[in-house]
Amino acid sequence: MRSRPLTSQPDSAFSTIPEEPSVAHPVVPDSKLLETAAGTLRMLAEPTRLHLLWQLTGGPKTVTELTDASGAPRTVVSQHLAKLRLTGLVDTRKDGRHVIYSLRDGHLVRLIRETINHADHLVTGEPAHD
Amino acid sequence: MRSRPLTSQPDSAFSTIPEEPSVAHPVVPDSKLLETAAGTLRMLAEPTRLHLLWQLTGGPKTVTELTDASGAPRTVVSQHLAKLRLTGLVDTRKDGRHVIYSLRDGHLVRLIRETINHADHLVTGEPAHD
DNA sequence: TGCATATGTGCGCGTCTATGCACTTACTAT
DNA sequence: ATAGTAAGTGCATAGACGCGCACATATGCA
Numbered sequence: 001m002r003s004r005p006l007t008s009q010p011d012s013a014f015s016t017i018p019e020e021p022s023v024a025h026p027v028v029p030d031s032k033l034l035e036t037a038a039g040t041l042r043m044l045a046e047p048t049r050l051h052l053l054w055q056l057t058g059g060p061k062t063v064t065e066l067t068d069a070s071g072a073p074r075t076v077v078s079q080h081l082a083k084l085r086l087t088g089l090v091d092t093r094k095d096g097r098h099v100i101y102s103l104r105d106g107h108l109v110r111l112i113r114e115t116i117n118h119a120d121h122l123v124t125g126e127p128a129h130d
Numbered sequence: 131m132r133s134r135p136l137t138s139q140p141d142s143a144f145s146t147i148p149e150e151p152s153v154a155h156p157v158v159p160d161s162k163l164l165e166t167a168a169g170t171l172r173m174l175a176e177p178t179r180l181h182l183l184w185q186l187t188g189g190p191k192t193v194t195e196l197t198d199a200s201g202a203p204r205t206v207v208s209q210h211l212a213k214l215r216l217t218g219l220v221d222t223r224k225d226g227r228h229v230i231y232s233l234r235d236g237h238l239v240r241l242i243r244e245t246i247n248h249a250d251h252l253v254t255g256e257p258a259h260d
Numbered sequence: 261t262g263c264a265t266a267t268g269t270g271c272g273c274g275t276c277t278a279t280g281c282a283c284t285t286a287c288t289a290t
Numbered sequence: 291a292t293a294g295t296a297a298g299t300g301c302a303t304a305g306a307c308g309c310g311c312a313c314a315t316a317t318g319c320a
Contacts, residue, residue, distance in 0.1 A: 037249035045171035119167035
């Protein structure tokens with residue numbers, strides 16, 4: 001026979017919610033949470049956008065700077081930035097005839113770095129650090 | 131390691147100069163890295179798949195278990211699992227007439243948790259801490 | 261004023277993707 | 291064998307997505 005159906009519980013170490021009353025933490029992430037998460041990921045899941053966001057982890061930048069570094073056509077960058085703006089991942093500020101973009105949430109920095117880090121690990125075939 | 135002051139000043143003047151002090155992470159991710167990263171993210175950027183992966187962060191599970199918890203139709207789950215398998219994010223092992231799925235890379239656990247965590251913050255307001 | 265720079269936007273097209281349906285294969289128990 | 295359960299697969303369709311193109315604003319400067 002077999003080893004028993006592993007009925008292990010999904011979570012246990014994740015949440016850090018000691019006392020909040022409500023639904024508490026996603027022992028089982030509800031669909032809204034998953035939708036939100038997937039939404040964010042969808043924004044990251046595009047090379048050009050990811051590149052843009054990555055650059056922003058180093059601080060605010062203008063569209064021109066972002067465009068130059070990304071190597072993508074202006075219109076394309078503009079559209080991607082628009083999407084990031086509409087989904088609330090980035091903030092904009094106007095300065096003369098420039099528009100300066102920045103990451104809205106500090107959490108994104110971690111996420112993006114983690115992502116790049118993981119990918120780097122995959123590409124170089126090396127165990128990663130940190 | 132080193133870190134950078136992010137979120138503070140207009141850190142303009144970005145350049146692709148490779149003379150910057152080397153760090154653990156790539157200063158400027160090349161297209162291959164971005165492609166890889168985006169590829170992984172694309173796999174995560176779907177509510178059902180994310181749910182499946184999230185469950186796997188708690189340990190290996192059979193298709194039936196995954197299906198039950200995700201609430202999605204069997205075929206759909208199967209297809210998503212197939213995709214995850216083909217992209218190498220998960221591993222499979224056969225046990226009787228069950229197929230047991232598990233995350234291949236421990237790094238994914240971090241990435242997934244970070245993602246869910248971020249989304250949770252977005253949904254439950256904006257604590258933004260940690 | 262006029263012109264160049266800087267950025268954003270509506271539109272059409274080709275491509276990718278998730279889903280549901282029907283079918284097949286693999287294993288188990290009777 | 292036969293039936294039942296577990297899991298995977300090919301196909302067709304509808305919708306989302308990225309991109310290029312042309313055009314529209316906005317700002318700064320001569």
